[in-house]
Amino acid sequence: MELTIRRALATDALFxxxxxxxxxxxxxxxxxxxxxxxxxxxxTEDYIEQxxxxxxxxxxxxxxxxxxxxxxxxxxxxxxFIRQGYWLDHIYIRPAYIRSGIGTELMEYAQEYxxxxxxxxxxxxxxxxxxxxxxxxxxxxxxxxxxxxxxRTVSLYEYRIPEKSKEQIEEExxxxxxxxxAERLRQEAxxAERLRQEAxxAERLRQEAxxAERLRQEAxxAERLRQEAxxAERLRQEAxxAERLRQEAxxAERLRQEAxxAERLRQEAxxAERLRQEAxxAERLRQEAxxAERLRQEAxxAERLRQEAxxAEKLRQEAxxAERLRQEAxxAERLRQEAxxxxxxxxxxxxxxxxxxxxDAKQKRKSIFGIPIxxxxxxxxxxxxxxLEQKISELDQEFEDDFExxxxxxxxxxxYEIDESEEYDEDHEEYSDDEYDExxxxDEDHEEYSNDEDDExxxxxxxxxxxxxxxxxxDDREIxxxxxxxxxxxxxxxxxxxxxxxxxxxxxENIGTASTExxxxxxxxxxxxxxxxxxxxxxxxxxxxxxxxxxxxxxxNNTDVEDKKSTIKILKxxxxxxxxxxxxxxxxxxxxxxxxxxxxxxxxxYECVILDSCQVKIGDxxxxxxxxxxxxxxxxxxxxxRSIGYEYAKPITIGNNVWIGGGSIINPGVTIGDNVVVxxxxxxxADVPDNVLIGGNPAKVIKEIExxx
Numbered sequence: 001m002e003l004t005i006r007r008a009l010a011t012d013a014l015f016x017x018x019x020x021x022x023x024x025x026x027x028x029x030x031x032x033x034x035x036x037x038x039x040x041x042x043x044t045e046d047y048i049e050q051x052x053x054x055x056x057x058x059x060x061x062x063x064x065x066x067x068x069x070x071x072x073x074x075x076x077x078x079x080x081f082i083r084q085g086y087w088l089d090h091i092y093i094r095p096a097y098i099r100s101g102i103g104t105e106l107m108e109y110a111q112e113y114x115x116x117x118x119x120x121x122x123x124x125x126x127x128x129x130x131x132x133x134x135x136x137x138x139x140x141x142x143x144x145x146x147x148x149x150x151x152r153t154v155s156l157y158e159y160r161i162p163e164k165s166k167e168q169i170e171e172e173x174x175x176x177x178x179x180x181x182a183e184r185l186r187q188e189a190x191x192a193e194r195l196r197q198e199a200x201x202a203e204r205l206r207q208e209a210x211x212a213e214r215l216r217q218e219a220x221x222a223e224r225l226r227q228e229a230x231x232a233e234r235l236r237q238e239a240x241x242a243e244r245l246r247q248e249a250x251x252a253e254r255l256r257q258e259a260x261x262a263e264r265l266r267q268e269a270x271x272a273e274r275l276r277q278e279a280x281x282a283e284r285l286r287q288e289a290x291x292a293e294r295l296r297q298e299a300x301x302a303e304r305l306r307q308e309a310x311x312a313e314k315l316r317q318e319a320x321x322a323e324r325l326r327q328e329a330x331x332a333e334r335l336r337q338e339a340x341x342x343x344x345x346x347x348x349x350x351x352x353x354x355x356x357x358x359x360d361a362k363q364k365r366k367s368i369f370g371i372p373i374x375x376x377x378x379x380x381x382x383x384x385x386x387x388l389e390q391k392i393s394e395l396d397q398e399f400e401d402d403f404e405x406x407x408x409x410x411x412x413x414x415x416y417e418i419d420e421s422e423e424y425d426e427d428h429e430e431y432s433d434d435e436y437d438e439x440x441x442x443d444e445d446h447e448e449y450s451n452d453e454d455d456e457x458x459x460x461x462x463x464x465x466x467x468x469x470x471x472x473x474x475d476d477r478e479i480x481x482x483x484x485x486x487x488x489x490x491x492x493x494x495x496x497x498x499x500x501x502x503x504x505x506x507x508x509e510n511i512g513t514a515s516t517e518x519x520x521x522x523x524x525x526x527x528x529x530x531x532x533x534x535x536x537x538x539x540x541x542x543x544x545x546x547x548x549x550x551x552x553x554x555x556x557n558n559t560d561v562e563d564k565k566s567t568i569k570i571l572k573x574x575x576x577x578x579x580x581x582x583x584x585x586x587x588x589x590x591x592x593x594x595x596x597x598x599x600x601x602x603x604x605x606y607e608c609v610i611l612d613s614c615q616v617k618i619g620d621x622x623x624x625x626x627x628x629x630x631x632x633x634x635x636x637x638x639x640x641x642r643s644i645g646y647e648y649a650k651p652i653t654i655g656n657n658v659w660i661g662g663g664s665i666i667n668p669g670v671t672i673g674d675n676v677v678v679x680x681x682x683x684x685x686a687d688v689p690d691n692v693l694i695g696g697n698p699a700k701v702i703k704e705i706e707x708x709x
Contacts, residue, residue, distance in 0.1 A: 003102070005109045008053035008065060010045035015062050016055070016092075017043045018661065018680040023092040027129050036148050043067075043090075051089070054109060056102055064093040066106045068113075068122065079146040086114070088122045088159070107137055114161040124157040131155050138162075304540075529613055529649055530595075534636065536645045537613075549574065549593045557586040579620065584608070591633070604628070605662065613649035614668070622654060625662035625680065630654075634668045655690070664699075675707055 008016065020041035021034065034041070047053070052068040069089040075082050088110070093102050114122065125145065126134050135141070139159040147154045164172070206228075210221050339345065526542065528535035552574040559566050572578055574593035579600035588608055590596060595612035599619045605626035610616055614632040624630075632649045635642050650669030654660075658672055661680030666672070672688045679695025679702070688694055693702045 002058065003105060004057045005054055005106070006057060008048045008055045008067075010048050012055060012062060012065075013043045013045050013048060014661070014680075016048075016053075016065050017041065019062065019065065019094055020090065020092050021681065022095050023098070026095040026098060027127075033149055040148065052113070054106070054113070056093075056106055063097045064091075064102045064106060066091040066110055068110065068119075081145075083123055086119050086122050088124045103133060104137075111161055115163070119161060121158055121160045124159055126155045126157055128155070134159065304544075530615075532614060532648060532650050534641070534646045534648050537647060538645065545592050545594075549590060552593065553589065556584075557588065561585070578602075585626075595632075598622075599656070613647075615651040616654075617651070618654045619656035619658065619674070621657045623659045625660060625664075627663045628660050629665045631665065632668050661695075675705055677705065 020043065024034065024037065024041060043053075047067075051070075054066055055062050056064040066088065067090040069087050071082055071084055071087060074084045091103060091106055091110075093100075093106075110122075114120075124134060124139060126139075131141075134157050137159065139157040142156045142158055144153040145156045162169075206225075210225075213221060523531070523533075524541070525535045525537065525539060529537070552570055556567060556570045556574070559570065561567065567584075568582070571582060571584065574590070575596045575598060576594045577597045579598060579602065581600060582598055582602040584602075584604040585606045585608075587606070588604065590610045591612050593612065595615050596610055597615070597617045599622065601621045602618065603622075604624040605628070607627045608624050608629075610630045611633045612630075616630055616632060630652055632652055633647060634649065635647050652666055652668065653671040654666070655672055655674035655676065657675045658677075660666070660678040661682065663680055664678050664682045664684065666684045670684050670687060672678075672684070673690035673692075675691045676688050677693045678684065678688075678699065679693070681697075682695045682699040683697040684694070685698040688699075689701075691705045691707055693705055694700060695702055
C-alpha cells in the first residue's frame with residue numbers, strides 16, 4: 001500500500017471529523033454515546049492549527065490520523081485528573097482500513113516525531129477496544145479513569161518513547177554482529193601470529209642446541225632436522241588445504257545463492273508468462289461475451305420488430321373491424337330514425353307524457369319509454385355479449401302488447417350509438433358510458449348504489465362488474481362492445497346538461513350523441529411512475545429502458561477516465577440533460593438515466609448511486625462525495641401492496657452550489673436549497689432551506705452558512 005503521512009491542513013477538519021465518527025461507529029456503540037462524544041470527536045480548524053496533527057493518505061484519500069496535545073499544567077477535568085505533559089489525544093482509522101497495519105505505521109511515525117522533538121513519553125486514555133493495541137506497542141497500564149459516559153471507565157496508559165527507532169535497533173544489531181565477526185577473525189590472526197613466533201623461538205633454540213650438540217650428535221641432529229622439515233611442510237600443506245577448502249566453501253555458497261536467484265527469476269518468468277496467457281484468455285472471453293451480448297441484442301431487436309409487425313397487423317385488422325362496425329352502426333341509426341318517424345312511436349310517446357304528467361309533474365320529462373333518465377345519466381352501462389339475447393327477450397316480454405316484433409323495438413328504442421373512437425381493452429372488464437349528470441364511482445369497500453325511482457339494488461361486485469339497464473341495442477349481428485371505466489372528472493366533462501323543460505327529442509339527441517364525445521386515456525405503468533403514483537415495474541418498456549441504461553453504464557465504467565471525450569458522450573446519451581464541465585468517477589449506477597438532469601460544473605465521487613424512477617434535478621456547481629445515494633424509489637407501507645409488486649417514486653431537486661458528503665443518503669421527494677453542505681454519513685428525509693449546514697440521521701440543521709453579498 002502506497003501510504004503517505006503528512007501534517008494535517010485546516011481544510012482537512014471535516015474529513016477528520018467523519019473518520020472519528022466512522023471509527024467509533026465501527027465498534028457498534030449506542031447512538032446516545034455519540035451525542036456525549038460530539039464535541040470530543042469533532043475536529044476543528046483551530047484544533048489542527050494549535051496541536052500536532054498528522055494524517056495518513058492513500059493517493060488522494062485520507063484514511064487515518066493521529067493528534068498529540070501538550071498539557072502545560074496539571075488539572076482536573078470533572079472527575080478526571082489530567083497530568084502535565086504530552087497526550088496522544090486521537091488516533092482513528094477509517095473502518096475499511098482497521099486491522100490493516102495503518103495504526104502501527106501512524107504510531108511509528110508519532111514515535112519518530114517525539115524522538116526528533118525531545119518528547120520522552122505520551123499519556124493515553126484508551127478505549128477498551130484499543131487496550132491490546134497499546135499494550136502490544138509496549139505501553140504501561142497505570143489505572144482505570146472515569147469516562148465521559150456515565151458508569152463507564154477508560155484505561156490510562158503511559159507510553160515511553162523508545163530511544164531508538166526499530167530501524168536503528170536493527171542496524172545496531174547488524175553492526176554488532178559484524179564487529180563480533182571481525183573480533184573473532186582478529187583473534188584467530190593473533191593466534192596464528194603467536195604460533196608463528198613460537199615456531200621461530202623454537203627454531204632459534206633448536207639452532208642453539210644444534211650448535212651445542214653439533215659435534216656430538218651431527219648424524220642424529222641431521223635426522224631430526226629432516227623430520228622437523230617434513231613436519232613443517234606437512235603443516236604448511238595442511239594450512240594451504242584449509243585455506244583452499246575455505247575458499248571453495250565460499251565459492252560453493254556464492255554459487256548456491258546464484259542458483260537460488262536464477263531459480264527465482266525462472267519462476268517469476270514462468271509466472272509472468274502464465275499471467276500474460278491468462279490476460280490474453282480473459283481478453284478473448286471478454287470479446288466473445290461482447291459478441292454474444294451484441295447477438296443477443298440483435299435477437300431481441302428482431303423479436304421486438306416481429307412483435308411490432310404482429311401488433312401492426314392486429315391494429316390493421318381492428319381498424320377494418322371498426323370500419324365495419326361503423327358502417328353497421330350507421331345502418332342501425334338510419335333504421336332507428338325511420339322507426340322514430342312512425343306514428344305509432346309518436347302516439348306511444350304522447351301516451352307516456354300523459355301518464356308522467358298525471359303521476360308527478362316533476363318527473364314528466366325524466367323518463368323515456370318507461371325508463372328513468374336518472375338511470376341513464378347516473379349508471380354506467382355494460383353490454384355483456386353472453387347476456388345480449390336474454391336482455392332482448394326481456395324487452396320483448398315487457399313490450400309484447402305494444403310492439404309486433406323484437407327488431408322494431410331495437411330500432412325504435414335505441415338510446416346509444418356505437419362509437420368507433422372508444423377503445424377496447426382486453427385487460428379491463430368494464431365499459432363506462434358518459435351520459436351522467438352526477439358522480440358515480442367504484443369504491444374499494446363495494447358500497448351499494450340505490451336509485452330512488454325503483455327499489456332495485458345496484459351493488460359493485462368483487463370483480464368490479466356493473467349492472468346494465470334493460471334498454472339495450474338489438475341487431476341481427478354480433479356486436480363487440482368496448483368496456484371502459486371513466487373517473488368522475490372525465491364523466492363530468494363529457495355529460496351534456498339537460499334542462500327540465502327540454503323536449504324528449506333533445507334528451508334523446510343528447511343521450512344518443514354523448515358516447516361519440518368520449519376520449520378515454522388509461523395511464524401506462526411508466527406514466528404512473530413519473531406521476532408519483534403506485535405502479536408495478538413490469539413489462540418490456542421498463543426492461544428495455546433498464547437494459548439501455550445498463551449498457552451505457554457498462555461502457556462508461558469501463559472507459560478510461562482520461563478519455564474525456566468518450567465519457568462525456570456516454571453521459572450525455574445516458575442522462576436527460578447535462579451542463580458543461582461534468583465529471584463522474586466509476587463505478588456509477590442509476591436505474592434509467594433519462595430522468596437525471598445535471599447543471600454546469602458537476603462532480604461525483606466513486607460508487608455514487610442515483611435511483612431515478614422519478615425526476616432528479618441537480619443545479620450548477622454541485623459536488624457528490626464518494627458513495628452518495630440519491631433515491632427517488634420507495635415502497636408502500638401496506639405489506640399486501642408490497643407483496644403484489646407495487647412501488648412509487650417521488651422527484652428530488654438539488655439546488656446550486658451544494659456539497660453532499662460521502663456516504664450520505666437523499667430520500668424520495670426531498671428538495672435541497674442553494675449553498676447547502678451535507679455532513680458525510682447523513683440521511684436527509686425532509687426539505688432543506690438555503691445556506692445551511694446539515695447532518696445526522698435524520699439530518700438536521702447544524703448552523704447557517706454565511707455567504708458573501
